[in-house]
Structures are given as structure tokens and as C-alpha cells.
Amino acid sequence: MTDSKKVKFSYETLYNLCMDAFQKFGFTKEKAETITDVLLTADLYGIQSHGMQRMVRYYKGIQKGTMKVDAEPEVVFETPTTAVVDGHEGMGQLNGVFAMNLAIKKAKETGVGIVSVKNSNHYGIAGYYAKMAAEQGMLGFSSTNSEAIMVPTYAKKAMIGSNPQAWCVPADPYDFLFDASTTVVTRGKLEMYNKLGKPLPDGWALDKDGKPSNDASDVLSNIAAHRGGGIMPLGGNTETLGSHKGYGNGMVAEIFASILSQGMTSNNTMKDNKSGICHGFMAINLANFGDTEAIKKHFSEYLQELRDAPKAEGQARIYTHGEKEMLALKDRKENGIPVIDKTMTEVKDLCDYLDLDFSKYFGDYVPPKAGDMFSGNY
Amino acid sequence: MTDSKKVKFSYETLYNLCMDAFQKFGFTKEKAETITDVLLTADLYGIQSHGMQRMVRYYKGIQKGTMKVDAEPEVVFETPTTAVVDGHEGMGQLNGVFAMNLAIKKAKETGVGIVSVKNSNHYGIAGYYAKMAAEQGMLGFSSTNSEAIMVPTYAKKAMIGSNPQAWCVPADPYDFLFDASTTVVTRGKLEMYNKLGKPLPDGWALDKDGKPSNDASDVLSNIAAHRGGGIMPLGGNTETLGSHKGYGNGMVAEIFASILSQGMTSNNTMKDNKSGICHGFMAINLANFGDTEAIKKHFSEYLQELRDAPKAEGQARIYTHGEKEMLALKDRKENGIPVIDKTMTEVKDLCDYLDLDFSKYFGDYVPPKAGDMFSGNY
Numbered sequence: 001m002t003d004s005k006k007v008k009f010s011y012e013t014l015y016n017l018c019m020d021a022f023q024k025f026g027f028t029k030e031k032a033e034t035i036t037d038v039l040l041t042a043d044l045y046g047i048q049s050h051g052m053q054r055m056v057r058y059y060k061g062i063q064k065g066t067m068k069v070d071a072e073p074e075v076v077f078e079t080p081t082t083a084v085v086d087g088h089e090g091m092g093q094l095n096g097v098f099a100m101n102l103a104i105k106k107a108k109e110t111g112v113g114i115v116s117v118k119n120s121n122h123y124g125i126a127g128y129y130a131k132m133a134a135e136q137g138m139l140g141f142s143s144t145n146s147e148a149i150m151v152p153t154y155a156k157k158a159m160i161g162s163n164p165q166a167w168c169v170p171a172d173p174y175d176f177l178f179d180a181s182t183t184v185v186t187r188g189k190l191e192m193y194n195k196l197g198k199p200l201p202d203g204w205a206l207d208k209d210g211k212p213s214n215d216a217s218d219v220l221s222n223i224a225a226h227r228g229g230g231i232m233p234l235g236g237n238t239e240t241l242g243s244h245k246g247y248g249n250g251m252v253a254e255i256f257a258s259i260l261s262q263g264m265t266s267n268n269t270m271k272d273n274k275s276g277i278c279h280g281f282m283a284i285n286l287a288n289f290g291d292t293e294a295i296k297k298h299f300s301e302y303l304q305e306l307r308d309a310p311k312a313e314g315q316a317r318i319y320t321h322g323e324k325e326m327l328a329l330k331d332r333k334e335n336g337i338p339v340i341d342k343t344m345t346e347v348k349d350l351c352d353y354l355d356l357d358f359s360k361y362f363g364d365y366v367p368p369k370a371g372d373m374f375s376g377n378y
Numbered sequence: 379m380t381d382s383k384k385v386k387f388s389y390e391t392l393y394n395l396c397m398d399a400f401q402k403f404g405f406t407k408e409k410a411e412t413i414t415d416v417l418l419t420a421d422l423y424g425i426q427s428h429g430m431q432r433m434v435r436y437y438k439g440i441q442k443g444t445m446k447v448d449a450e451p452e453v454v455f456e457t458p459t460t461a462v463v464d465g466h467e468g469m470g471q472l473n474g475v476f477a478m479n480l481a482i483k484k485a486k487e488t489g490v491g492i493v494s495v496k497n498s499n500h501y502g503i504a505g506y507y508a509k510m511a512a513e514q515g516m517l518g519f520s521s522t523n524s525e526a527i528m529v530p531t532y533a534k535k536a537m538i539g540s541n542p543q544a545w546c547v548p549a550d551p552y553d554f555l556f557d558a559s560t561t562v563v564t565r566g567k568l569e570m571y572n573k574l575g576k577p578l579p580d581g582w583a584l585d586k587d588g589k590p591s592n593d594a595s596d597v598l599s600n601i602a603a604h605r606g607g608g609i610m611p612l613g614g615n616t617e618t619l620g621s622h623k624g625y626g627n628g629m630v631a632e633i634f635a636s637i638l639s640q641g642m643t644s645n646n647t648m649k650d651n652k653s654g655i656c657h658g659f660m661a662i663n664l665a666n667f668g669d670t671e672a673i674k675k676h677f678s679e680y681l682q683e684l685r686d687a688p689k690a691e692g693q694a695r696i697y698t699h700g701e702k703e704m705l706a707l708k709d710r711k712e713n714g715i716p717v718i719d720k721t722m723t724e725v726k727d728l729c730d731y732l733d734l735d736f737s738k739y740f741g742d743y744v745p746p747k748a749g750d751m752f753s754g755n756y
Binding site: 080110111112114139151153154156160169176178182185201203206209211228236237240241242244246247248249251254255258261284288289290294295302305306309310311312313317318319321 | 455560606677687691
């Protein structure tokens, strides 16, 4: 995601580091395992922006008190098919896994489980939770809201988060796993263009007056200072290319997250050192529609027809959703997980701060320009 | 939707015509009422492409035997939260209303109802069914597949339908009603540009080789002849603007419709005089997440914040989803429903064919160039 150099480490190396670090911060071994698994699954899927790169940001959240180490998710409303969970400002990953497990349990008993979570934090990749359900023979859905970054059609102020929706359904040779923000791109993409000094493609971002902008630096600083502007919904900023559709899909993610739970809507989250992030989860048992294997086979055949469809001129391959993640997973398991060296500098700082021996995990590797982010004003 | 002239008639006039016509074709009064309500609700919402304009096409479907007048939807698999319905090639509206009523019944009993329908026909506007659930204090969802028209990312052949998703959630002063195809635009939009002889905007359509095209006539004839090409997913034809996201959303619509029911996928529908269209329906009872009125109030406040957000330069208004439909409804009830005169010519032909007195409904109005579509080779 940046022009920095990358260095590769094995899953085990990063796992050991994460486990020790999260436990140093006060999480039990079991909780550290959950957080680590969500984090490193993002790296294994090739979604680097949500993996190791985020670890130090999570620590910062814990330090600032935005993320509470001792919080336990609490079911505050429940029926056999539904629940509302108060995350009590705990880690998003812990609230997310708790809530999706609850949805899966309900779906095993009734066919469907829907759980909405309030007062949580950033939960990593939405696809992780949807995939949990698919591994139980279910259709899995997960969405989250986030700090407002999407500018609704005809507005000039961000009012909706990047609000991803993830859908996962069992299939061969790999599950259908569709995990995407409802903005045209994520903030991370803008940051990458900014670091590279490249103009943004048309159709991505808006300046503080709500006009299209190709200036990544200006857009990012406006967002940070709440001066207006932000990222366009999928479909751009006019109805010609369907802006109202991306905006609508962002609202659907919001409804399952902050509306059903009566939690904070995106525009009110991440203020005054309080997160308020909300999530939504749904598990639908395929067995409640017929024979699970027959449904899976029917779907797998369609997915194969899609991959086999005639290619556009100049294109060699049509992907189905989840295929790229499985290709990345295979590559990362065989060849290691790439981490950008700037992230490794942060990890070194973190190890120093936590009194962990960096070399125990990473041997002779020395990251560039070690800083003092945990002692200074990072 | 065309450059034809429009003429306005009252809801009652069109209702009377539809009721008589559908009964002439063999539907009971009750069934005629259901079909008419779905059809005219589209017109009341300002979605002309799915209203009166479609009526003659439905008749053609019945004549050809694609739509079976005597079919009754049959529940072929059922649990307290779920069902699969075989539509037995009946009218999509009848199957749709039957299935959504079943989903609502289940949601009243268990909190959630999900019903997947196979072997159906075009069901009109997806939003009609989602709205049915909202009127019962529920979150409503509906999707359908359709004849393949969406070209998956990097393909050159249409493999997915326009596959709309509709979501409706109770709110004041109007429900949130998001009803949109998962393609960037619908085929109707291309037909409009073709009639006007205007070049298509960039980012809409692909030629038979999978290359972007602005030639509506060429694209439409390629689609009709199955030569390749079609409409881009929401997000265009490359990943830069999120093509894979529109493609993914189209797949979600497909999953609820043809995968859960094990019916025909879009690429296999509408062949050999058989429709095979499938639909998906979901009703989620807000009362199963807390106090319905409190949830509704929380959501309504957010929707108001969105409408009140600062406007982009040159824009006077930010809409929330469903607002335009409610504005159209008010206008149509006060000022009548606009129908293009070409449609009225078809209606005149239909009346002649069915031995109905056109002037009984439309008085002195004479549509242009009456044809002989029902006796000749229309």
C-alpha cells in the first residue's frame, strides 16, 4: 500500500510477536489469539491495510483508553433469532467474534441469527466474520460503520463511514467471499497516492466544497481537520454513474450496525476519544433451505461458469469473489507475509516499549530509523 | 423514459383498466388486484419503466405461455424462519406477494423470515416487496435475478441480471426505501438513449468484445442477439472505480434468489420461452432488537441529519432513499399518472383484442397510430 520496501516473515513469526504483545497489554491468551487471528488473516488474504500495519494503531487506541482491555461484550437484548450486544468499548475483534458466534449459534437452532453490536471499536476485515459462518455451512454477512468518510450524493461533508459489507457463502473450490467498502475506495488508497505524490483518479474524492478533486494531500488534510469533503460513494458523486447506489449500500451497512443496535451513527463516532463504532452480523443456515451440499454444488457450478465466461479483450482471467484472497493465502503460507518496513519500525518501537526482545522474533533484521513513538508525541 | 409525448390519467382510470384487463386474461379479482397494485405502485413512485409500460409485455408473456395464469405458488421446503417456494411459472407479482407475506408471517413469529422463490417471472419493482415488510414495522429486503445483462469484471459476456436489491426500513417522515439495480444503469436507460439517438455516457456499456462503448444501438442489438457485451456493474468495468463491487452486489441478489432456491441463475433464464426468474425476500422484525418506535426514531434522526448536511456547491438538496418516490407519489395522486402515448397505443390494441371498450376508461382520448400488435407479428 506504500512505496516503502517490504520484508517477509513467516506466519509463525508474526503470530508469536502478536501473541506476546497483546498479552503484554493485558489480554488473556484466548483473547490475544482471537485478535491475532483476525489481524493476521487480513495479511494472509493480502489485505495488508487491515493486518500487521494496524497493530500499532490498536495499541495506541488502548493507550488512549478508546479501546478497553477488560471490557466484556454484553447481550442487552435477545430473542431466539436476534440479539443486541453492548461492546462496552472493547476491541472490535473480540466483540465481532463474540457476536458472530452468537449469530451462528442462533442460526443452528432457528435457521437465522442476526446480532447488532454497539459501543465497539474498529474490527478489522468484515470478511473474517462472514467467513466464520460459511465455515459452518451458512451464508455469513457482516457490516460495520466507521468514522465518517463517505460524502452522500450532493453533499459536501462526510456523513457515512467507509461502511463495508461482507458476504460469504460456501462454495468449491473456494467460498464466495465478497468484502468491500461501500465507498469507491478506502482512505488507505488515498494515503497511498499521497505518499507516492500521484494525482488521484477521477471519481474518487471531493474537496471541501464538494467538488471533484485529484489532490490526495488536500483531501486527506480536509478530512482530518473536518473541513469538508471526503470519498465518493461507489458510483461517484452524480447519479449518472449511480452515486445514490453506493450511498444506499453504505446505509444498509449502517442499518445492521448502528440502527438495529441504536448505537452511534458514523457521523457521531470517533469523537472526544470515544469510538462508538457499531457492527452487524447475520448467519443464515443453508440447511434451512434444502440440502446444504446440493445448494453449495449449484452455487459452485455458477461460479465456475462465471470464471469460464469469455474474457474481455486484453483480459486473461475473470475472478469470482474470494478467489484473490485464497490465492494470496496460498502465497503467504508458502512464501511468508510481506510487511512494509515502516510498519516494522513501529513494531520495533512497540517491542522496546513493552520490553519484548525484537530479535527473538525477527533475528538479525533491523528496521529503518527506529523512533520513539511510545515515549514521544507520536 | 422516451421522447414520446406523455398523457396523464388518474390512478382510478388506470386501476379500472388494469383490473378489467387482468380479469379478462383469466386472473381472479383478488389476483388482478395484486398484480395491478404492484404495477401502478411503480407508476406512483415515478418508476415508469416498471409500471403501465410493462402491462402489454406481461400480456405477451401470458400469450406465449411464459407466464401461467393458473399457477399457484407452492412451498416446497419450510422451517419456522425460512421457505423455498416454487412459483410454477406464475406471475412474478403473485409469487412475490405470496413469498413476502410468508416471510412477514415468519418474522412475526420468530423475528426473521427468509423466502427464496424459483420458477417465477419478472416481478416488477423490488421495492414493492421490501416496503410490505416496512409497513409491518420490519426491515424488508427483496432481490431478483433477471435475464443476463451485467458483464462481470473482465468478461465480455453478460452473465448476471440487472439484479436489483431493495431495502426498506420504517422511518419518519418517510421510510428508507433503497431500490436499485446492481448494474450501473438498467437496460431501459440504454433504450432511452437509443430512441433519442444520444451517445451513452462513459462507464455504462460494453461492446461485443468487452470494450467500453457509447453506441446504444450497437450494444442493444448485441444483447438481443447474444453476441456479447452488455451493461457494466455499478463501479464500471475496471477495479479502479470498483467494478468488482457492483459485480459482488449483483451476486448477493443472485444468492438470495437463485442459489438458496436452487433455481435458474441469471445466465440460464429467459431461454426457450421459459423464464425461470428467481426472487429472494427477507423480513426482519425491528421489535426483535428493542422498541420498534425507538429504533425508528433513532434512524429518522440520522436520515434528517443526512438531509440537513451541507450541500455540494451548486446543489440545493440531499435526498435520502425513498424520498423521491414519496414526492412522486404525492404528485401522481394530485396530478395524475403520466403515461407515454406509445404505451397508450399498446393499451388501445390490448383493449381491442380483449374486447374492452377503450373509451370507457379514457373517454375521448385517442392514442397515436393504433396498431395490431395482438393480431399481427408484434
